[in-house]
Amino acid sequence: MDNKKCIITISREFGSGGRLIGKRLAEKMGVPYYDKELLDRIAEESGFCREMMEEAEKKAKNSFLYSLMSAMGTGEAGPDSLSLNERFFLAQFDTIKKIADEGSCVIVGRCADYILRGMPEATNVFIYAEEADKIRRAVEEYGVPEDSVKKMMKDTDKARANYYAYHTGRKWGEHVNYHLAMDSGYLEIEDIVDLIIKYTEVKINRLESL
Amino acid sequence: MDNKKCIITISREFGSGGRLIGKRLAEKMGVPYYDKELLDRIAEESGFCREMMEEAEKKAKNSFLYSLMSAMGTGEAGPDSLSLNERFFLAQFDTIKKIADEGSCVIVGRCADYILRGMPEATNVFIYAEEADKIRRAVEEYGVPEDSVKKMMKDTDKARANYYAYHTGRKWGEHVNYHLAMDSGYLEIEDIVDLIIKYTEVKINRLESL
Numbered sequence: 026m027d028n029k030k031c032i033i034t035i036s037r038e039f040g041s042g043g044r045l046i047g048k049r050l051a052e053k054m055g056v057p058y059y060d061k062e063l064l065d066r067i068a069e070e071s072g073f074c075r076e077m078m079e080e081a082e083k084k085a086k087n088s089f090l091y092s093l094m095s096a097m098g099t100g101e102a103g104p105d106s107l108s109l110n111e112r113f114f115l116a117q118f119d120t121i122k123k124i125a126d127e128g129s130c131v132i133v134g135r136c137a138d139y140i141l142r143g144m145p146e147a148t149n150v151f152i153y154a155e156e157a158d159k160i161r162r163a164v165e166e167y168g169v170p171e172d173s174v175k176k177m178m179k180d181t182d183k184a185r186a187n188y189y190a191y192h193t194g195r196k197w198g199e200h201v202n203y204h205l206a207m208d209s210g211y212l213e214i215e216d217i218v219d220l221i222i223k224y225t226e227v228k229i230n231r232l233e234s235l
Numbered sequence: 236m237d238n239k240k241c242i243i244t245i246s247r248e249f250g251s252g253g254r255l256i257g258k259r260l261a262e263k264m265g266v267p268y269y270d271k272e273l274l275d276r277i278a279e280e281s282g283f284c285r286e287m288m289e290e291a292e293k294k295a296k297n298s299f300l301y302s303l304m305s306a307m308g309t310g311e312a313g314p315d316s317l318s319l320n321e322r323f324f325l326a327q328f329d330t331i332k333k334i335a336d337e338g339s340c341v342i343v344g345r346c347a348d349y350i351l352r353g354m355p356e357a358t359n360v361f362i363y364a365e366e367a368d369k370i371r372r373a374v375e376e377y378g379v380p381e382d383s384v385k386k387m388m389k390d391t392d393k394a395r396a397n398y399y400a401y402h403t404g405r406k407w408g409e410h411v412n413y414h415l416a417m418d419s420g421y422l423e424i425e426d427i428v429d430l431i432i433k434y435t436e437v438k439i440n441r442l443e444s445l
Binding site: 151153198199200201204205206207208211212213216219223224227228231232 | 363415422423438
């Protein structure tokens with residue numbers, strides 16, 4: 026990428042291999058990778074306790090109220106857990122902005138596409154796959170027990186969609202939020218990584234020529 | 236593509252350049268291109284008059300009843316124009332299936348992604364762009380007058396979405412219906428064509444190795 030600044034955000038369905046794609050992408054581009062690593066950085070900069078953040082986020086994501094408020098498209102502070110979660114989100118917002126200002130990187134999840142919207146160097150990618158492919162990957166590669174994989178997949182993606190809708194007012198997975206969306210079920214991770222790099226290279230080069 | 240059979244369907248937002256992409260794709264791959272050409276072929280095989288098909292389709296697409304029935308997810312035959320439109324769709328269905336059986340090609344629009352669903356050699360692509368990019372292209376390249384471009388864009392895409400929903404029961408533009416979706420606003424046509432070819436090559440090669 027000739028050292029041009031380039032941020033790639035990856036949003037992904039559970040079992041689509043999005044995390045692996047993000048990791049390999051960062052390795053291949055030689056840039057930092059943020060997924061769970063982001064929580065350490067947020068904790069470090071905000072002073073919040075990482076375990077507390079994880080706990081509050083998990084609780085909020087699965088709550089009925091959170092789901093209801095996502096459907097209503099409102100992100101107002103509610104009861105304590107939501108209010109705390111809101112504060113965590115603001116800390117996350119600041120940290121993601123800061124990380125993106127620092128230089129090239131790959132960020133998986135955490136509404137990074139929304140947080141960095143309008144940033145010309147950001148390319149937002151959505152990775153999805155057909156159910157059978159996601160189940161196969163989740164069972165074979167992530168080690169999820171076969172009898173619970175469907176429920177886990179449904180619950181995880183529902184929580185992701187709620188979280189995204191609540192904090193952004195947008196619909197998770199809707200094409201307008203991404204530059205590139207790809208079904209990962211037909212390609213190897215390495216091929217997908219190459220396609221994303223190719224798209225990003227062309228986008229960044231064109232940006233420079235404007 | 237080493238003469239491997241490969242069908243690419245392109246669905247596209249008005250002003251995204253999808254038709255140009257499809258045309259260039261077919262040229263570069265050296266395979267037939269079907270867009271308006273499809274109507275001639277349907278007319279030839281079904282005996283329907285081409286002008287009549289176009290007229291009925293246009294009328295149906297813009298009717299309130301069509302829009303209502305799309306929203307209800309029902310494709311039942313209604314009044315005469317819808318009923319005729321249904322028959323045209325069936326003829327289109329047969330012709331698209333036949334064309335895809337014959338060999339590699341690029342098909343733009345006409346629910347081809349749905350009609351060829353489950354066909355391993357088919358790759359379904361959705362092309363979209365941000366409003367400002369679509370307006371620029373529509374005005375500069377298609378010659379649409381500036382004062383009517385927004386309305387034309389909105390009406391055309393609404394008609395496409397209704398048509399798709401009516402005949403397929405699916406939501407137009409939703410990622411699950413496509414293998415690859417791309418914002419065309421950041422890339423040149425040629426780059427997009429290359430990315431689609433790359434995705435398709437890898438997909439087809441992987442298919443052969445299974």
